Amino acid sequence: MNHRHPSSDSSNIRGMQPTNSMVPLHGMGRGRGATLPAWATQQQGVSSLPAALPSLPTFFQPSQNSSSLTLPPPMISFSPPALAALAAPAAPPPLPPPPLRQPRASQPPATNHSTLVTPVVTPTLSQHPAAPWTCTTTLEGHVGPVLTLSLNESGSHLLSGGHDRTVRLWNPRRGTSSSSSSTASSSTASTTKHAASLLATFDDGRITHAVAGLAILPGSKQFVTCGGTTRALLWDLNTKQLVRKFNGHSLRVNCVAQGGHGGSVLFTGGYDRLVVAHDLRSRTEIQTLPKCTDSVESIAVVHQDILAADANGCLHTYDLRKGTIRKDMYHAPIGHASIAPGNGKCVALSCQDGRVRLVERSTGLLLCTFTGGHITTDFKIGCTFVDDGRIVVTGSEDGRVVMYDTMTEKILGVLDGSSTSAGHALLPPERVAVCALGTSRDYGFLVSGSYDGSIKVWHKK
DSSP: OOOOOOOTTTTTTTTOOOOOOOOOOOSSOOOOOOOOOOOGGGOOOGOOOOOOOOOOOOGGGSSOOOBBBBBOOOOOOOHHHHHHHSOOOOOOOOOEEEEEEEEOGGHHHHHOTTOOOOOOOOOOOOGGBSSSSSEEEEEOOOOOOOEEEETTTTTTEEEEEEESOOOOEEETTOTTTTTTTTTTTTTTOOOOGGGGEEEEEOOOOOOOOOOOEEEEOOSSSEEEEOOOOOOOOETTTTTOOOOOOOOOOOEEEEEEEEEEEEGGGGEEEESSOOEEEEEEETTTTEEEEEEOSEEEEEEEEEETTEEETTTTTEEEEEETTTTEEEEEEEEEEEEEEESSSHHHHHHHEEESSSSSEETTTTTTOOEEEEEEEESSSSSOOEEEETTTTTTEEOOOSEEOOOOTTTTSSSEEEOOOSSSHHHHHEEEHHHOEEEEEEEEEEETTTTEEEETEEEEEEEEEE
């Protein structure tokens, strides 16, 4: 099962039929025995018809030899020179001069949220510089695609969920201290596979579908999973016991996020276009937010704002303090939304038109667009920030991790964990697509999950 965006059933208008706006006249259509109103049978006053119509002009009377009407004589007479001028063929008009090529600076700039989409050409890996990051650890254990990753606040624990219906707990920092200082020439040789980094596995059969979303709660003692069902599940990391089930959705839950004061509120978004808030301190449902325009694919929480990105390309911003909703349309399905570190003024949106859009959170203004280095057309690809928000990182369907500079909007570098970059071009996206990303702000490392079942830990050189 590919991790694709589901299509919306709310935008299907094929079954709509045009309504008949014709209204019957008063007194008509009431049955065979209906009688005409009084005004229709009047013979006097303004409603009475004249006894006889006026006679038509002579030239409109039908002739005796033909049933057609006789046309009136022409009212305008032409002189012989004028008739000769009319008979002569008209000369073709002169061709207009070719338009001058306008300078590039005079062209109007593209407007915000423009619907015009230019084709995205993705160069090969050899045309991009290598990013100043190196892969220090490869974590293997999943059978099939890795769909979601979640790091705790300190970066000491990493949770991964995959298509194999398992959740695995890792220590991403184990065995990376000596490899992080290696040079670029020996970065591939220093990449190791640490089976000892696996701390726990949740695979007892209680997770019945592919894990699409994960969230580690504050304190790193509990976490939440979702995917494939109408409920989100709360688990205990130490005892591996199922603690609670979160209801409120009629269709499958796609994403989860925690927020509120001290992380006491859990938000779930589903295929039914709903965003539901749950109280983690009590077994109650706080509120169901107004419906989005399509399936909710990602939720991000910052301060009093809840951002919900849907498959219709709309970013919904719910301001719980003011009680307002703002909708910003970007005309491409949004697979993931990531908040910039620090003050959270910017949001990165990974869209399915091959672009990552950086927008302002308070107004929805499009600040810049990153494209040209990654492929995002069919899969739900994640994105994140590194280097204190100066670099935007995104996955790609060809198995690469691409970094963009937020100041210049150019490609800073490309990461590739495979031994040969040519192997990715020959394999389908179902084998090599990098769709899950995570970052640790305290220790400055990056993790990526691929459809080949591997998780790679990257450190800055």
